[in-house]
Amino acid sequence: MNESLLLQLEIDQLNAAYAAALDERRFDAWPAFFLEEGCYTVQARENFDRGLPLALMALESRGMMKDRVYGITQTIYHGPYYTRHVLSPAQLLPADGARIRAQTHYAVFRTKPGDASEVYNVGRYIDEFARTGAGLKLASRLCVYDSEMILNSLIYPI
Amino acid sequence: MNESLLLQLEIDQLNAAYAAALDERRFDAWPAFFLEEGCYTVQARENFDRGLPLALMALESRGMMKDRVYGITQTIYHGPYYTRHVLSPAQLLPADGARIRAQTHYAVFRTKPGDASEVYNVGRYIDEFARTGAGLKLASRLCVYDSEMILNSLIYPI
Amino acid sequence: MNESLLLQLEIDQLNAAYAAALDERRFDAWPAFFLEEGCYTVQARENFDRGLPLALMALESRGMMKDRVYGITQTIYHGPYYTRHVLSPAQLLPADGARIRAQTHYAVFRTKPGDASEVYNVGRYIDEFARTGAGLKLASRLCVYDSEMILNSLIYPI
Numbered sequence: 001m002n003e004s005l006l007l008q009l010e011i012d013q014l015n016a017a018y019a020a021a022l023d024e025r026r027f028d029a030w031p032a033f034f035l036e037e038g039c040y041t042v043q044a045r046e047n048f049d050r051g052l053p054l055a056l057m058a059l060e061s062r063g064m065m066k067d068r069v070y071g072i073t074q075t076i077y078h079g080p081y082y083t084r085h086v087l088s089p090a091q092l093l094p095a096d097g098a099r100i101r102a103q104t105h106y107a108v109f110r111t112k113p114g115d116a117s118e119v120y121n122v123g124r125y126i127d128e129f130a131r132t133g134a135g136l137k138l139a140s141r142l143c144v145y146d147s148e149m150i151l152n153s154l155i156y157p158i
Numbered sequence: 159m160n161e162s163l164l165l166q167l168e169i170d171q172l173n174a175a176y177a178a179a180l181d182e183r184r185f186d187a188w189p190a191f192f193l194e195e196g197c198y199t200v201q202a203r204e205n206f207d208r209g210l211p212l213a214l215m216a217l218e219s220r221g222m223m224k225d226r227v228y229g230i231t232q233t234i235y236h237g238p239y240y241t242r243h244v245l246s247p248a249q250l251l252p253a254d255g256a257r258i259r260a261q262t263h264y265a266v267f268r269t270k271p272g273d274a275s276e277v278y279n280v281g282r283y284i285d286e287f288a289r290t291g292a293g294l295k296l297a298s299r300l301c302v303y304d305s306e307m308i309l310n311s312l313i314y315p316i
Numbered sequence: 317m318n319e320s321l322l323l324q325l326e327i328d329q330l331n332a333a334y335a336a337a338l339d340e341r342r343f344d345a346w347p348a349f350f351l352e353e354g355c356y357t358v359q360a361r362e363n364f365d366r367g368l369p370l371a372l373m374a375l376e377s378r379g380m381m382k383d384r385v386y387g388i389t390q391t392i393y394h395g396p397y398y399t400r401h402v403l404s405p406a407q408l409l410p411a412d413g414a415r416i417r418a419q420t421h422y423a424v425f426r427t428k429p430g431d432a433s434e435v436y437n438v439g440r441y442i443d444e445f446a447r448t449g450a451g452l453k454l455a456s457r458l459c460v461y462d463s464e465m466i467l468n469s470l471i472y473p474i
Contacts, residue, residue, distance in 0.1 A: 008167055009321050016406070016419075019421060020419065023440070082361065084438040086244055087404045087405070088177065088243070089245070089405050103174075103178065105243060107242070107265065111438070116465050117435050117436075117437070117463045119276060119277060122244070146267070148272060149272055149273055150274075166325055166329070246332060246335065247403070247405055261336065263335060263336075263400060265402045265423065280425045282339070
């Protein structure tokens with residue numbers, strides 16, 4: 001039991017650090033939460049539930065994530081907004097071989113300059129983790145969001 | 159101290175599994191989070207604070223919960239929507255004899271097809287747990303919600 | 317590692333008790349979460365990020381907090397509303413000497429009588445804790461909120 005204790009807390013710490021990096025706009029720190037060959041996918045619940053492959057975003061390596069960060073910070077034209085992630089404690093799922101599995105419900109709030117904060121994107125992370133010399137890393141994070149209707153476009157990672 | 163550690167994590171895991179079952183629409187799994195004679199009550203804060211008995215829903219056994227699930231899934235006519243629970247870490251309360259007590263703040267977001275996600279119901283769970291051969295079970299979950307004005311009617315469990 | 321485990325859980329318990337005291341309107345219990353000379357500050361993210369000193373509220377002792385509670389409960393004229401805090405698990409930050417440091421993302425929802433619940437204030441707590449004979453206490457809680465536009469004025473503590 002003590003091992004699963006440790007694991008839950010480790011995952012909660014990783015999730016909190018991940019959320020803090022994004023919300024504090026330290027986007028360069030984001031790919032480092034993943035393995036070099038880690039996957040980051042954002043998919044509407046409707047497609048996920050039906051087993052359809054279409055995803056809003058599918059990045060299959062840290063390199064692709066770095067490209068995305070470059071796009072966000074340097075090239076994509078978009079109105080500025082703040083994000084704020086609020087996360088439930090992670091739920092441990094049965095391990096798949098060496099892969100640690102968990103899922104976490106999230107709510108992301110958006111604040112545009114001069115506006116009130118609003119619900120932006122809610123859903124769950126479905127995660128696989130690997131233990132590395134540098135600590136726990138995401139082998140895969142699949143963000144399944146509830147609303148097909150995303151307020152404007154989704155610029156920053158979820 | 160280590161015991162209360164374990165307990166907090168166990169309750170957080172139970173809460174996460176409970177939320178996942180509801181949000182993933184595995185409603186048949188819902189009654190099994192309770193004791194056979196477990197209670198599930200949903201009450202407006204206004205009534206709770208005044209000690210008034212009126213509750214929006216009061217189910218006093220797994221059997222009644224199963225009936226409710228049957229109603230939700232088979233007979234009640236209602237517009238479809240997704241729910242998403244986001245929960246705080248549970249707060250342990252002083253035990254009442256053998257009863258483990260805790261409370262947890264929750265926010266439930268609702269997403270209707272083609273719409274943005276919105277705040278649906280916020281409040282707290284006031285819980286009593288019993289330890290059984292099959293793990294921790296809810297002897298009683300009282301959902302005290304803040305808003306008397308519930309968006310449409312409350313169909314799915316909170 | 318076990319020490320940081322304990323600490324995370326202790327902080328989550330403190331945060332949950334803090335949120336419960338506020339949301340249940342037990343405002344008199346609020347200053348006791350702080351050291352006698354504890355600080356409570358509420359600041360817009362815009363100012364925080366720029367290193368500007370202007371804060372919406374800055375209380376520098378329990379005495380000032382008690383004054384504030386007196387104001388809230390006895391003298392300030394305002395429309396009534398409920399609050400509901402939903403908090404992420406705390407993120408431990410590197411300690412600063414004897415000071416335990418952590419930050420926690422929060423969402424506060426507001427419910428006015430007869431209205432639906434709405435997003436009120438989202439942001440993060442940036443905290444310093446001290447260990448005392450009476451348990452963990454806040455030496456400083458800085459609430460950095462995302463929206464400059466606060467729905468009505470901010471009456472109750474965040």
